[in-house]
Each structure stands twice: as structure tokens, then as C-alpha cells.
Amino acid sequence: xxxxLSCKEASKLISDGMDRRLSVxxxxxxxxxxxxxxxxxxxxxxxxxxxxxxxxxxxxxxxxAR
Amino acid sequence: MQDTLLxxxxxxxxxxxxxxxxxxxxxxxxxxxxxxxRKTAREQPVERSDREGTEDxxxxxxxxxxxxxxxxxxxxxxxALEERRFFEALxxxxxxxxxxxxxAFTMRELLGLDTEEICKExxxxxxxxxxxxxxxxxxxxxxxxxxxFLSGSAGAG
Numbered sequence: 001x002x003x004x005l006s007c008k009e010a011s012k013l014i015s016d017g018m019d020r021r022l023s024v025x026x027x028x029x030x031x032x033x034x035x036x037x038x039x040x041x042x043x044x045x046x047x048x049x050x051x052x053x054x055x056x057x058x059x060x061x062x063x064x065a066r
Numbered sequence: 067m068q069d070t071l072l073x074x075x076x077x078x079x080x081x082x083x084x085x086x087x088x089x090x091x092x093x094x095x096x097x098x099x100x101x102x103x104r105k106t107a108r109e110q111p112v113e114r115s116d117r118e119g120t121e122d123x124x125x126x127x128x129x130x131x132x133x134x135x136x137x138x139x140x141x142x143x144x145x146a147l148e149e150r151r152f153f154e155a156l157x158x159x160x161x162x163x164x165x166x167x168x169x170a171f172t173m174r175e176l177l178g179l180d181t182e183e184i185c186k187e188x189x190x191x192x193x194x195x196x197x198x199x200x201x202x203x204x205x206x207x208x209x210x211x212x213x214x215f216l217s218g219s220a221g222a223g
Contacts (some may be wrong), residue, residue, distance in 0.1 A: 006131020016198040019174065019181045042137040047203045049143045050210075053156055054175035056147045 005033040010040045015047060120197060128202060137207065140215040152214060159209035163202055170195060171202035 005013070010033045013026055022030065034040045126134055141144040146152040160168055166188055173179045173187070214220055 006127075007133050008127040008131040011133075011204070012200055015203050016196050018203075019199055039133050039136045042139065043133075043207070046137060046140060046143075046207050046211075049140070050203060050206055051130055051175050052151075053147060054172075057153060057156075057176060 005029050006037055007033075007037065007040055007043075009036065010037065014040065014044050018047065018051065089182075102147045123201060123204060126208075135208065138211055138216055139209070141220055143215070146220060148215065151219065155210065155214045155219065156206075158174055159206050159213065162209060163205055166190075167202050167205075170198045171206070 009029060013022060013030045014034075015020065017027075019031070034044060128134055160172070163171065170184050170188060173184045174181065179187075181192060181195045181199070185192050188195070190198075
């Protein structure tokens with residue numbers, strides 16, 4: 001794996017990291033990229049939000065959903 | 067599969083007031099949903115966009131690997147979770163996904179299955195499964211940004 005990731009490579013690793021354990025090398029290169037990349041920082045929190053949103057899926061008459 | 071899921075979600079209305087709608091969904095419907103997916107997977111040819119190739123994702127990035135459309139700033143995403151209309155938007159975005167991609171994503175995020183189980187149920191390789199989940203996240207993220215967070219819907223109701 002290249003030392004420097006593109007956003008394309010980083011976003012795939014961010015997604016993969018939600019489904020499998022990343023290798024140490026993957027985690028280090030990803031952290032180096034996300035640390036300096038606003039787009040991938042937002043991408044990370046948005047896909048994590050997607051996970052919370054699916055878990056919070058209400059029924060139609062769920063009183064908690066307004 | 068999506069019909070089954072929608073019926074399940076509609077059926078969940080009878081459990082309004084209970085905190086365990088999700089638990090109920092998972093417990094009762096896990097097998098039904100999986101049966102539906104198995105049946106669908108047998109009967110439906112794999113859609114072009116469900117395949118392992120990532121060519122369709124290339125369009126979302128420039129040649130040097132930058133986002134073609136840079137993810138925007140989402141205003142108070144947590145508040146969206148309190149709005150019914152947000153979940154309607156999310157459902158529309160889910161329905162726009164290729165069938166197996168939506169199945170894989172729903173099994174992963176709503177039912178909490180791990181990718182090994184999902185690959186087995188869909189009869190696909192693990193790496194294909196990761197690609198499908200990646201495709202689902204890319205597509206849903208962009209769809210919600212377009213139809214909710216940057217459309218003026220967020221916080222309007």
C-alpha cells in the first residue's frame with residue numbers, strides 16, 4: 001500500500017474499518033490521511049452517523065419519531 | 067426483501083410505545099428477511115451495479131483520487147434522528163440502491179450481522195461484500211446530503 005493515500009483509497013478503508021479490523025499499516029496510513037483531510041474527516045463522521053440512523057429506524061407510529 | 071422489510075417496519079407500529087421495536091424486529095424478522103434475500107438472490111440475476119467491480123464508484127472521484135463532490139458540512143445530524151421526515155428520506159435513499167447492495171447494507175447496519183454471515187447469505191466473496199457495503203455508504207451519504215442535509219429539509223420541520 002502506498003504511504004500516502006488518496007481520498008478514494010481512504011474512504012474505502014474508512015468503510016472497511018466498519019466491517020473488519022484494519023491492519024496496523026492500514027490504520028497508520030489512514031490516520032495520517034484523515035488527520036490532514038477535512039473531506040475524509042467529514043466522510044468518517046457521516047458514515048458513522050448512517051450506522052446510528054439505521055439503528056434508530058422507527059416504526060410509523062413510534063411516538064419518539066416526530 | 068425490501069417489501070418484507072417495509073412490512074416489518076410498518077408492523078412495528080403495533081409496538082409503539084415499547085422501547086424494544088428494534089429487538090422485536092431483529093428477533094422475529096431476521097430469519098424472514100434472510101429467507102427473502104435467499105429467494106431473491108436465487109431468482110434475481112445479479113444487477114450490474116451489484117457486481118464486484120468498482121467502475122461505478124470511479125465517477126465519484128477525480129483522476130487523482132479526490133472526491134468529485136466533497137462531503138459537505140451536515141448541520142445537527144443528531145436532530146435529524148428525531149424527525150420522521152428524515153427517516154422517510156433515508157428510506158427513499160435505501161430504495162434507490164441496487165437490490166443486493168441494499169440487502170447487504172440492511173443486514174449489516176439494521177440487523178447487525180457480520181460480513182461473514184452476509185457473504186454467505188448472498189453467496190458472494192468477502193471482498194465483494196466489503197465493496198457492496200462501501201458502495202451503499204457512498205451512495206446513501208451522497209443521497210442524504212442531496213435530499214436532506216443540503217436541501218433545506220434539515221431543521222425545516
